[in-house]
Amino acid sequence: MSNQRVIDQLQLDLESLPDWEDRYAYIISLADRLAPFPEKYRTDTFLVKGCQSRVWLHAEINSGLVTMDADSEALIVKGLVGMLMMIFNNRTPEEILQTTDGFIEVLGLSKHLSQNRSSGLASMIKQIKLFAIAFMAQHA
Amino acid sequence: MSDTQTIAPPFDIEVLRNEFPNISDTAASGRPIVYLDTAATAHKPLQVINRISEFYSKQNSNVHRGVHTLSAQATAYYEESRKEVQSFLHAESADEIVFTKGTTESVNLVAYTWGERNVGAGDEILLTEMEHHANIVPWQMLCERKSATIKIIPVLDNGELDMDAIDSLISEKTKIVAVTHVSNTLGTINDIATICDKARRHGIVSFVDGAQAVMHLEVDVQKIGCDFYAFSAHKLYGPTGVGILYGRKALLESMPPFMGGGAMIDTVTFQKTTYANAPGRFEAGTPNIAGIIGMAEAIRWFRKIDVNQLAAYEANCTSILLDTLRSIDNITVLGAAEHRIGIATFVADGAHAHDIGILLDEQGIAVRTGHHCTMPLLQRFGVQQTVRASLGAYSNQADVEAFGNALQKSLRMLQ
Numbered sequence: 280m281s282n283q284r285v286i287d288q289l290q291l292d293l294e295s296l297p298d299w300e301d302r303y304a305y306i307i308s309l310a311d312r313l314a315p316f317p318e319k320y321r322t323d324t325f326l327v328k329g330c331q332s333r334v335w336l337h338a339e340i341n342s343g344l345v346t347m348d349a350d351s352e353a354l355i356v357k358g359l360v361g362m363l364m365m366i367f368n369n370r371t372p373e374e375i376l377q378t379t380d381g382f383i384e385v386l387g388l389s390k391h392l393s394q395n396r397s398s399g400l401a402s403m404i405k406q407i408k409l410f411a412i413a414f415m416a417q418h419a
Numbered sequence: 420m421s422d423t424q425t426i427a428p429p430f431d432i433e434v435l436r437n438e439f440p441n442i443s444d445t446a447a448s449g450r451p452i453v454y455l456d457t458a459a460t461a462h463k464p465l466q467v468i469n470r471i472s473e474f475y476s477k478q479n480s481n482v483h484r485g486v487h488t489l490s491a492q493a494t495a496y497y498e499e500s501r502k503e504v505q506s507f508l509h510a511e512s513a514d515e516i517v518f519t520k521g522t523t524e525s526v527n528l529v530a531y532t533w534g535e536r537n538v539g540a541g542d543e544i545l546l547t548e549m550e551h552h553a554n555i556v557p558w559q560m561l562c563e564r565k566s567a568t569i570k571i572i573p574v575l576d577n578g579e580l581d582m583d584a585i586d587s588l589i590s591e592k593t594k595i596v597a598v599t600h601v602s603n604t605l606g607t608i609n610d611i612a613t614i615c616d617k618a619r620r621h622g623i624v625s626f627v628d629g630a631q632a633v634m635h636l637e638v639d640v641q642k643i644g645c646d647f648y649a650f651s652a653h654k655l656y657g658p659t660g661v662g663i664l665y666g667r668k669a670l671l672e673s674m675p676p677f678m679g680g681g682a683m684i685d686t687v688t689f690q691k692t693t694y695a696n697a698p699g700r701f702e703a704g705t706p707n708i709a710g711i712i713g714m715a716e717a718i719r720w721f722r723k724i725d726v727n728q729l730a731a732y733e734a735n736c737t738s739i740l741l742d743t744l745r746s747i748d749n750i751t752v753l754g755a756a757e758h759r760i761g762i763a764t765f766v767a768d769g770a771h772a773h774d775i776g777i778l779l780d781e782q783g784i785a786v787r788t789g790h791h792c793t794m795p796l797l798q799r800f801g802v803q804q805t806v807r808a809s810l811g812a813y814s815n816q817a818d819v820e821a822f823g824n825a826l827q828k829s830l831r832m833l834q
């Protein structure tokens with residue numbers, strides 16, 4: 280699935296849920312989709328700055344695709360991380376950089392997330408894009 | 420301005436709540452919010468909001484400069500505010516009241532002026548394990564400048580200070596003891612009179628952080644016997660950006676200025692400036708005049724309430740809050756001090772504080788999550804992220820019940 284298709288599907292899913300409890304339950308359920316986080320990366324080096332709860336993100340490039348491992352100690356944030364991985368994991372750096380941050384709006388997330396939380400989400404996306412830029416530079 | 424209080428009407432929570440637009444007029448904010456974050460900042464009663472607005476719309480002028488009527492009037496209000504604070508704290512003289520930006524600035528002022536003069540290499544500063552970062556960091560910075568060290572009065576498992584440890588922590592090198600009156604994380608009310616007495620008998624200066632105390636307890640700096648006492652107006656139902664440093668007159672007079680500028684001088688030439696007496700010496704520049712007048716109004720508003728009736732009312736709400744939390748499985752409340760105010764900080768087994776905060780917010784409940792600027796204290800209790808519910812005079816049983824139900828629901832969602 281292209282990442283636009285993933286975003287469209289997430290949007291459909293979220294919009295079909297009538298109330299906030301179901302939407303949160305859905306977001307939390309996305310945490311289960313994350314692969315177990317390799318313990319060796321659970322260090323300060325891989326902490327994402329700007330999040331209220333701790334979020335770890337590790338990325339490498341394999342055959343032209345950015346592969347990431349991510350985790351959070353808080354469940355809702357972990358669900359959001361799961362959502363970001365569905366959108367960004369195993370994509371080319373170009374695909375990652377082409378995804379505009381407008382999808383936060385599209386998913387209705389900014390409505391549900393207070394300022395602090397959406398800026399935490401923005402920090403994660405920024406970190407993912409920084410990795411993409413770094414990998415592109417390596418291969419340029 | 421006198422100490423004779425008007426006879427307080429019986430404490431009526433509904434009447435009181437109606438004085439707070441942010442509490443009673445929930446339509447204004449779009450949806451009802453149960454505000455359990457008063458320890459961070461309190462809502463303001465209409466009397467305070469109106470006073471500030473009246474100052475700007477009818478009286479605005481600078482203070483201590485100029486003969487014109489408006490300036491003289493503003494100066495009079497400004498100095499009356501100082502007297503209001505003096506009377507509120509039972510200080511001996513209005514000259515002992517310095518206007519600052521808040522508790523944080525008050526601590527820094529003492530650390531930079533008194534500290535700069537009186538603390539040297541090898542000296543010790545005694546703090547407690549439950550201090551807010553505002554009453555830690557300025558002292559650490561002083562210690563770095565002076566090669567002095569910090570000693571810590573430990574906190575016991577029940578959230579009280581280990582009073583027995585104090586004697587052995589005091590040494591000939593101890594220059595100042597800086598203690599919080601009430602813990603912003605545990606709610607514990609400390610026996611500061613005993614601590615200040617110990618300090619005085621050893622010739623040690625005492626500093627009390629009253630940020631969480633003045634809105635719950637009667638504070639009498641002379642009975643406490645402290646040398647310095649600090650608080651912020653915004654936690655006392657007043658405006659942000661204003662606070663108080665009380666200092667014993669002899670001490671304030673012995674201290675060099677903090678910041679230089681207008682209003683803190685006696686005479687200025689390019690060769691030499693002589694400084695005004697305290698408290699003016701510490702009030703450089705145009706002060707937060709409207710804020711200071713608003714703070715005095717908040718004190719007037721607060722003093723209409725009988726503090727004993729208020730304390731009894733708040734104690735009842737606090738015990739309902741604690742019972743609610745203790746009745747929920749997997750919740751641990753930090754500390755269990757006998758003397759406490761309406762603050763409950765807790766962790767839940769298997770649920771992260773941040774998640775709880777998000778789901779409470781979705782249900783219209785405002786609480787604080789995180790470390791509450793007391794990282795050393797949380798470390799002592801072996802936790803990192805916590806949830807804190809804190810009560811104000813306007814909090815009621817319905818608030819606590821709504822919180823309890825919303826918390827149960829949040830925990831179910833996070834299972």
Ligand SMILES: Cc1ncc(COP(=O)(O)O)c(C=O)c1O
Pocket residue numbers: 458459520521522523524551553554599601602603628630631651792
């Ligand atoms: C115990 C204590 N001390 C100091 C402060 C700092 O107060 P302010 O931020 O108003 O300067 C606070 C406020 O959070 C507090 O609770």
